[in-house]
Amino acid sequence: MALVVNGAVVADPFVRVADEDALPDSGAVLVSLATWQACEAALRQRTEPVGVLLTSAEHPEALAAAIDVLRLIALEFPTFRDGRPYSYARLLRDRFGFAGELRAVGDVLLEQLHYMERVGFNAFEIDSDEPLADLAVADRDFSVRYQPSSDGRPSAAQLRSRR
Amino acid sequence: MYRYDEFDQTLVDERVAQFRRQVGRRLRGELTEDQFKPLRLMNGLYLQLHAYMLRVNVPYGCLSSRQLRQLAHIARTYDKGYGHFTTRQNIQYNWIALDRAPDILAELAEVEMNAMQSSGNCVRNVTADHYAGRARDELQDPRVWCEILRQYSILNPEFSYLPRKFKIAVTGSPHDRAAVAVHDIGLRMHLNAAGEPGFEVIVGGGQGRTPVIGKAIRAWIEPEHIVSYVEAILRVYNLYGRRDNIYKARIKILVNALGIDKYREMVEAEWAEIRDGVLQIDPAESARIDAYFAPPAYETPVDVGAELQALQDADTSFAAWMHSNVAGHKVDGYAIVNVSLKEPGKVPGDLSADRMDRVADLADAFSLGEVRVSHRQNLVLVDVRQADLHTLWQELRDIGLATPNIGLASDIIACPGLDYCALANARSIPIARDIGLHFSDSDKLQQVGDLTINISGCMNACGHHHVGNIGILGVDKRGQEYFQLTLGGSSNEHASLGDRVGPGLPQSDVPAAIEHIVDTYLDLRQGDERFVNTYRRVGMAPFRAAVYGDDSGQAAA
Numbered sequence: 001m002a003l004v005v006n007g008a009v010v011a012d013p014f015v016r017v018a019d020e021d022a023l024p025d026s027g028a029v030l031v032s033l034a035t036w037q038a039c040e041a042a043l044r045q046r047t048e049p050v051g052v053l054l055t056s057a058e059h060p061e062a063l064a065a066a067i068d069v070l071r072l073i074a075l076e077f078p079t080f081r082d083g084r085p086y087s088y089a090r091l092l093r094d095r096f097g098f099a100g101e102l103r104a105v106g107d108v109l110l111e112q113l114h115y116m117e118r119v120g121f122n123a124f125e126i127d128s129d130e131p132l133a134d135l136a137v138a139d140r141d142f143s144v145r146y147q148p149s150s151d152g153r154p155s156a157a158q159l160r161s162r163r
Numbered sequence: 164m165y166r167y168d169e170f171d172q173t174l175v176d177e178r179v180a181q182f183r184r185q186v187g188r189r190l191r192g193e194l195t196e197d198q199f200k201p202l203r204l205m206n207g208l209y210l211q212l213h214a215y216m217l218r219v220n221v222p223y224g225c226l227s228s229r230q231l232r233q234l235a236h237i238a239r240t241y242d243k244g245y246g247h248f249t250t251r252q253n254i255q256y257n258w259i260a261l262d263r264a265p266d267i268l269a270e271l272a273e274v275e276m277n278a279m280q281s282s283g284n285c286v287r288n289v290t291a292d293h294y295a296g297r298a299r300d301e302l303q304d305p306r307v308w309c310e311i312l313r314q315y316s317i318l319n320p321e322f323s324y325l326p327r328k329f330k331i332a333v334t335g336s337p338h339d340r341a342a343v344a345v346h347d348i349g350l351r352m353h354l355n356a357a358g359e360p361g362f363e364v365i366v367g368g369g370q371g372r373t374p375v376i377g378k379a380i381r382a383w384i385e386p387e388h389i390v391s392y393v394e395a396i397l398r399v400y401n402l403y404g405r406r407d408n409i410y411k412a413r414i415k416i417l418v419n420a421l422g423i424d425k426y427r428e429m430v431e432a433e434w435a436e437i438r439d440g441v442l443q444i445d446p447a448e449s450a451r452i453d454a455y456f457a458p459p460a461y462e463t464p465v466d467v468g469a470e471l472q473a474l475q476d477a478d479t480s481f482a483a484w485m486h487s488n489v490a491g492h493k494v495d496g497y498a499i500v501n502v503s504l505k506e507p508g509k510v511p512g513d514l515s516a517d518r519m520d521r522v523a524d525l526a527d528a529f530s531l532g533e534v535r536v537s538h539r540q541n542l543v544l545v546d547v548r549q550a551d552l553h554t555l556w557q558e559l560r561d562i563g564l565a566t567p568n569i570g571l572a573s574d575i576i577a578c579p580g581l582d583y584c585a586l587a588n589a590r591s592i593p594i595a596r597d598i599g600l601h602f603s604d605s606d607k608l609q610q611v612g613d614l615t616i617n618i619s620g621c622m623n624a625c626g627h628h629h630v631g632n633i634g635i636l637g638v639d640k641r642g643q644e645y646f647q648l649t650l651g652g653s654s655n656e657h658a659s660l661g662d663r664v665g666p667g668l669p670q671s672d673v674p675a676a677i678e679h680i681v682d683t684y685l686d687l688r689q690g691d692e693r694f695v696n697t698y699r700r701v702g703m704a705p706f707r708a709a710v711y712g713d714d715s716g717q718a719a720a
Contacts (some may be wrong), residue, residue, distance in 0.1 A: 059402070081284070083324025090321055095436065102423065111185065111202055118320035141181045144174040146314040148441040149321065151256045156314070157448045158441075162531035 002131040004013060009131055014072060018063060027160040033058050036066070044069055053105070056084045062090050068098050075121075077106035079107045093120035093150040113138035114129050120150035164225050165310050165455045168274040168462040174318070175272045175487060178279055182206050183265035190262060205285060205323065207278030208264055212585050215259040218281040219271060223291035223309040223333070224252035224536040228523035233274040235519035241267050246519070247513040250576060250627055251330070252290050253281055257583050269708055279317055284325045286316035286397075288442035290332045291315070292340045293537035296456055297499055297545045299491045302352050303360050305335035308386055311444060313542060314583035316389050322397045326404035327412035329397070330369075332363075342538060342654035343398040344377045345630055348396060349416045351656075355383045362389060366396060367418030374660045375415040378423040380430060391442035395399050395434035399426070459531050459546060464496025467550045474544045474553050483567035483605045484556055498549050500530070502542040502559060503566040503574065507603035511577045511595050521562050529555045537617075539576055541569065572614045572681065573602040576627050580637065581644070582618030587620035589637025589644035590670075594618055597674045611681055614694045617652070630654035632695045633680060635663040635673065646673050649697045650680070650706055659684070659695075665711050679709040 009160065012132075014030040014111045017023055023039065024112075025061035025105060028049040034037050036052045037045060043050050044066075046063040049070025052063060063070065073092060103123035113135060128134045148155045167175070182202075189199040207218040219234070225248075226234075236248045236255055241263055241713040259267070273276055281288055289309045296304035312331060316322070322329075334344040341351025343593055349365035361383045368377025384392055396414075403421075418426045475482035490499040501692045502522060504512050514522075523544060526534045530544035531550050537543055547555060559565035568574045575598060578584065580591030595618055602608050617631030621638075628634030634649035646668050649661030668676055681694075681704050688697045698706070 016520065024280075034449045046699065080198075081324055082406060083322070083326075086324065087398050089591075090398075093425035096444055101455075109198060111198075112324075115323055137184070140405075142174065142177050142318065144170045144177065146174070146317050147209055147319050155441075156174075157445060160168070161447055 001124055001127055003103075003123065003125050004135055005103075007132075007135065008040070014049070028071070028073060032157065033062055037062070042067070046106045050096045051101070051103075053090065054085075056088075060088045060096065060098075063092075064096050067098050068090075069154075070098070070100055070132045072101040072103060072123075074103040075099060077104060077108055080107045080109045080112060088114070089121055090150050091117040110138060112142050118145065118149045118151045150152050164227055165222070165306070165452065169400055169608050170273070170388070171314075172275070175275070175277045175279075178206075178277065178318075179265060179268045180274050182268055186261060186265050191512050192509065199231075201283060201324075203261075203264075204283040205280055206264070206268065206304070207281035208259070208261070210389060210585070211257065211283060211583055212581075213583070214257065215261055216583070217256045217259045217264060217267060217278060218249070219254050219256070219278045219705075220274060220281050221252050221254060221276075221536050222313050223295065223306055224293050225306070226534045226536065227274075228532045228534065230274045230276055230524040231277070231519050231523040231526070233270060235516040235523070237267055237270055238516040238519065240270075243387065243512055243583060246516075246534050247510070247579065248514065248542070250538050250540060250578075250625065251288050252293070252538055254289055254536070255579075267574060278516045280323075282328070283518045284327050285323045286319065286329045289313050290341055290346075290538060291305065291576040292334045292336055292547065293535045293543050294499055295335060297459065297492055297494075297497075298338075298340075299493045300338050300534065301336040301493065302354065303335045304318070304453075304456050305333045305350070306456045306482075306567065307350060307449055308350070308389055308453075309333050311390060311449065312393065325397070325401055326406050326415075327409065328657075329400075329414065332392070337656065338539075339654070339656040339658075340342060342627070342630065342658070342660035344656075345370055345374070345627075345654055346377065347704075348393060349377050350389065351700040352603075354381070359383050359385075362681065364392060364396075366430075367415040368658075369412065369413050369415045370627060370629050372410055372622045373413075373424065374416065374624065374629040375657050376400060377659065378413075378418065378435060378649045380427050381422065387446070388438055390392075390444055391440065392430075392434055392566065394442055395430045399429045399435055402453070403429075408465070410710050412429075432650075433654070451570070459493070461494045461497060461546075462548065464494070465548075467548055471552060472551065475589075480567065481556055481562075483609055483686075484560075484565055486609065487567045487571055488565070488569045489552065492546070496549055498547050498552060500544040500547045500555060501569040502539070502564050502609065503568055504541050504564070505574050505599060506563050506566045507570055507573055508596050508601035509599070510592050511575050511599075514542075518562055518564065521558075522564065524560055529558075529566070539569075539574060541574070567605055568608055570613050570615070571602070571608045572611050572616055573599045573608060575616045575618060576631065577618040578620050578625035580618075583622060584625075586623055587637065588622075589620050589646065590618040591618045591626055591635075591637060594637075594646065594670060594673055598677055601674045601678065611685065612691070612693060613680070615653075616677070620644065628652070629660045630658065631661060632698070633677065634663055638667050640667060644670060646670060648673075648676060648680070651695060653695050666701065668710075677709045680706050685708040 050070035365377035619626035652661030
């Protein structure tokens with residue numbers, strides 16, 4: 001499993017803390033929504049980065065008040081067929097103004113990276129021996145986009161209007 | 164017709180290259196069939212009983228003669244020399260080899276066509292009135308909005324993994340030829356109190372296992388807001404539609420579970436957030452697209468009414484064809500000609516490559532080079548000079564495409580059924596053939612009048628049996644093929660779902676049952692009352708008695 005953030009392979013600085021485990025005294029942590037809600041005060045006091053992992057059944061509205069505090073929001077694809085995280089990503093970027101790391105985790109397929117990037121994901125946990133090569137392929141697939149989306153790249157209609 | 168510009172062409176070319184790479188990965192074993200399946204489906208490729216089937220989009224049913232010739236070439240080169248036109252105004256090829264599918268997509272791209280999202284859990288080909296832009300009763304040509312919605316839905320990053328497939332239909336006429344009430348979203352153009360054209364938005368209609376007539380979610384919306392409104396509908400569906408059971412995953416189930424009022428409230432709240440944003444349609448862009456649909460330069464009309472009447476008086480078969488296959492055109496001196504793909508005894512919607520070429524030639528010679536596909540699986544030539552009608556009829560008759568049965572009993576919708584389809588319980592095609600032959604007598608057809616017979620080989624309802632005036636559903640009963648009949652369905656502006664007549668019948672009994680139903684109608688109808696109206700007036704009892712005898716009907720209910 002490799003983690004790619006903003007086009008670079010990185011070691012994950014976040015430690016995943018299971019619900020039943022105690023929070024470590026220091027270090028960046030990634031916790032569930034349940035843990036966030038149970039320990040919000042303590043988590044807000046930490047100086048090191050905090051991230052929350054949402055399952056595909058958890059609407060990011062639950063984090064609306066914490067957008068400026070969180071450095072990472074990870075959205076889980078329980079199966080590649082579950083398309084809810086695409087909408088969550090768009091809402092996080094466009095409606096809640098989340099500017100931190102938005103990470104796709106779970107059943108993340110190479111063939112879907114293009115869509116994920118467009119809705120605002122900038123980090124991916126992918127099962128690949130050559131994650132950068134795979135990302136480059138996904139990136140190259142399409143130079144034209146019909147829809148404006150959360151990647152900020154212009155749609156075909158917007159480009160037409162500039163001609 | 165819309166033409167690709169460099170953006171459209173680049174995207175389609177890139178899609179072909181991507182699919183070629185994906186097929187390569189699959190053939191090398193780098194993708195499992197489970198991982199490959201959604202990718203091939205979103206390129207229109209199904210694995211059927213005997214081979215791969217490729218479904219090619221015909222956007223809102225519009226084809227140029229050049230495109231039709233390319234479809235013929237593909238049928239000849241990559242298939243067994245024919246294609247099948249579908250109820251989504253598309254064409255399917257039934258005998259495709261996986262390794263050649265990318266070549267077919269490349270050949271399609273050469274003529275500005277594609278197979279993107281013709282299946283999969285995404286927004287499918289947007290369908291429209293096959294008379295769009297030519298119908299006399301039309302308020303506005305809806306195709307500009309269809310094209311805008313086509314572009315909006317293609318490779319939409321947020322809505323490519325919906326809970327289930329999603330179908331949009333559009334009509335610009337009060338008389339609904341596009342079956343908008345049985346779509347996930349139906350758009351019906353009408354004028355508001357101020358006389359401005361806009362769309363009524365209908366949501367949550369559909370057929371399949373749980374047939375539902377759609378409900379109005381919004382009475383009127385300005386066309387420039389249609390994309391943002393569709394996005395609001397899709398987003399709420401994507402977030403809250405069921406994903407635990409594919410048979411409960413269509414939007415109709417969500418709308419019914421929440422109730423239309425609650426669903427509307429959620430959509431309107433979402434829409435309020437986005438309606439004035441980037442999805443508002445730029446008038447320059449809609450004008451750019453609309454220009455492609457500008458009416459052609461029509462000739463000054465020549466009054467040939469007397470000559471046409473004389474020709475009809477002299478030849479009853481020409482008269483029958485004029486009566487059923489020719490529709491009024493909004494421009495004087497022109498007519499809309501339906502090309503029936505329902506020759507009795509043949510497979511509904513099938514057309515050989517040679518005939519495709521001939522229809523393309525006739526479109527060039529008689530209809531300004533344009534062909535439409537109707538959701539009733541026929542072709543349409545929309546710009547025929549009335550002065551050419553008799554010549555065109557002769558040409559069509561010579562190639563077996565002048566069957567005078569549009570809208571009549573032998574104009575049958577049928578899915579491919581168990582002859583091809585991996586889902587089917589029963590064979591639709593032999594039933595369609597039997598009924599078609601039964602109604603091959605033109606006088607009987609004309610006497611019966613407007614009657615839609617729709618046949619599905621399983622409860623997924625691809626043959627639209629729920630909305631046939633007579634619906635026929637194939638079911639599997641202890642390993643035997645049986646057929647259930649329904650009556651009273653309709654997909655027009657008075658849409659309704661058919662009611663079940665009684666227990667299923669073996670195939671051999673179906674033609675006689677249809678005959679008994681039709682004879683009962685002929686006995687009971689008042690004046691020129693249509694079949695569906697007679698049924699609505701008198702109810703099921705006399706028809707049930709005609710099919711099962713006087714006693715068995717009650718038990719069957």
